[in-house]
Amino acid sequence: MADNKEINNLSADIFSNPAYFGKHVVVVNGEVHEARTGEEAVKILEEVRKKYPDKQPTLTYIPEEETLILFFYGKTFLV
Numbered sequence: 241m242a243d244n245k246e247i248n249n250l251s252a253d254i255f256s257n258p259a260y261f262g263k264h265v266v267v268v269n270g271e272v273h274e275a276r277t278g279e280e281a282v283k284i285l286e287e288v289r290k291k292y293p294d295k296q297p298t299l300t301y302i303p304e305e306e307t308l309i310l311f312f313y314g315k316t317f318l319v
Contacts, residue, residue: 255302262304268297 254260254272264281266273268288275281281299288297 258305260302262302264299264301266297266299268292268295 250267250270250272254265254267260272260274262276264275264278266275266281266284266288269292271288273284273288275284285297285299288295
């Protein structure tokens with residue numbers, strides 16, 4: 241299992257890498273899988289769950305560089 245330092249470094253790399261901007265990202269077992277659509281992300285999620293049944297994958301969307309994210313009363317809005 242990856243330690244917190246490894247996870248933080250991987251997260252920083254993903255969120256700062258323009259290759260992932262505007263894409264869905266699935267991370268499991270130190271591997272990064274990218275998808276252009278939510279449907280593709282779900283397929284990847286299903287595949288990694290079969291490949292790594294004992295691991296907890298993380299799924300997130302990396303907004304494009306100029307996306308403004310607003311937080312309002314506990315809800316998130318992408319503008």
